[in-house]
Amino acid sequence: MESSAAIELAKHILLVFGIILAVGTFSGLLARLMRVPDVVVFLLVGMLLGPGVLGLIDIKADSSINQLILIFGSSYILFDGGASIRLKVLKEVWISITVLATIGVLITAAITGVAAYYILGVPMIVALLLGTVIASTDPATLVPVFRQVKIKERVAQTVMTESAFNDAMGAIVTFTVLGVAMGAGEFSAGDAVFDLLKQSLLGIAIGGVLGYLAAMLISHERYGFLAEYAPVVTLMAVIGAYMSADGLHSSGFMAVFVFGIMLGNQQTFGFKPEKHDERILEDYIMTTALIMRMFIFILLGAQVDFALMNQYLLAGATVVVIFMLVARPVTVFLCAGPDRRAKWSRNELLFMCWTRETGVIPGALAGLLLGMKAPGAEIIASVTFIAILMTILIQATTTKWLAGKLGLLVE
Numbered sequence: 001m002e003s004s005a006a007i008e009l010a011k012h013i014l015l016v017f018g019i020i021l022a023v024g025t026f027s028g029l030l031a032r033l034m035r036v037p038d039v040v041v042f043l044l045v046g047m048l049l050g051p052g053v054l055g056l057i058d059i060k061a062d063s064s065i066n067q068l069i070l071i072f073g074s075s076y077i078l079f080d081g082g083a084s085i086r087l088k089v090l091k092e093v094w095i096s097i098t099v100l101a102t103i104g105v106l107i108t109a110a111i112t113g114v115a116a117y118y119i120l121g122v123p124m125i126v127a128l129l130l131g132t133v134i135a136s137t138d139p140a141t142l143v144p145v146f147r148q149v150k151i152k153e154r155v156a157q158t159v160m161t162e163s164a165f166n167d168a169m170g171a172i173v174t175f176t177v178l179g180v181a182m183g184a185g186e187f188s189a190g191d192a193v194f195d196l197l198k199q200s201l202l203g204i205a206i207g208g209v210l211g212y213l214a215a216m217l218i219s220h221e222r223y224g225f226l227a228e229y230a231p232v233v234t235l236m237a238v239i240g241a242y243m244s245a246d247g248l249h250s251s252g253f254m255a256v257f258v259f260g261i262m263l264g265n266q267q268t269f270g271f272k273p274e275k276h277d278e279r280i281l282e283d284y285i286m287t288t289a290l291i292m293r294m295f296i297f298i299l300l301g302a303q304v305d306f307a308l309m310n311q312y313l314l315a316g317a318t319v320v321v322i323f324m325l326v327a328r329p330v331t332v333f334l335c336a337g338p339d340r341r342a343k344w345s346r347n348e349l350l351f352m353c354w355t356r357e358t359g360v361i362p363g364a365l366a367g368l369l370l371g372m373k374a375p376g377a378e379i380i381a382s383v384t385f386i387a388i389l390m391t392i393l394i395q396a397t398t399t400k401w402l403a404g405k406l407g408l409l410v411e
Helices: 002-034 038-049 064-083 087-101 103-120 124-134 139-148 153-181 189-219 227-247 252-264 275-302 306-311 313-335 346-354 360-371 377-405
Strands: none
Touching (some): 002 038, 002 275, 038 139, 038 275, 064 139, 064 227, 064 252, 064 275, 064 360, 087 103, 087 153, 087 313, 103 124, 103 377, 124 153, 124 360, 139 275, 153 189, 153 360, 189 227, 189 252, 189 275, 227 252, 227 275, 275 360, 306 377, 313 377, 346 377
């Protein structure tokens, strides 16, 4: 009987996967025809296929299969984003990225928290917890958007790199505030800074070492005996980077992003891959990242809890508007504006103010709070879903239009 139940469950999951791949393929074509980022269409299609409408996809947010897709999918998308980053560009803007990914998260969380306190009427600690959950940007959304919308290189790479690095900060601040909210501890700035440095530096070190080894095994003239298996090497290394960093209580997402940077800049380190092998690897990464986007955003849309979201729709949307139009612009101008090395133009800063989608990571944090029965978890989850929908549907779809108006599009 147990074997039969397991087989039926496996068949059901296989059917769901087939539906996601089939619908995702046509959704991607539709997005191309509509000239909008495909993650927008994937999200809307997921909402249509979920339990709230057609009921064709019903994979719970806290299920093992969903967590597997989220972890591996986000990791691979981050790796893909890291591979598109150029070190020469980062040298110009590293100060802005560092400040945005650390102090910027605190500024965004504080402004959003104060807005939630007055608009939602929740205790300040719950309001701050909401602010920390949605303060970090989402690399799983931004990386594919910038794959499709070609804008000025240093702006795109700054926003993508910030989104990869601020996840660690967002998670640390969230769980620090959660400890206070649940009476499990008090806030310690020193501990938070130490934890952030440990997570960041360990993640960077692990990603750097594995990235260098992967580049050597793929592209070294003498030791590159795995050139034919480069796609498999990337899969192994992405999993290895994430699990190694996570096992050492550091940022797995940062590790895979740095791994991508190392592999994408392998020529800087003296490795010279064959053009044919390089093209095969690029095609494989692009296809795999597309499949991961399909799964992540269709499932994310299918898991939107309409009943929960509707409870706080008007007040939550008001908080998100302040989050988008006040918190983010203040953060960008305070953190990146003074950077004399980068010499940001007003149009570049305005673009960064608008482009900061919320997605997978904040959604996962909100789900964790629900599972832990944290104070105000339902309100936090509701507003987080609203933030995900509003930022992806409004900001992602207008990225190309805004970039054109600000003169940042490139051919």
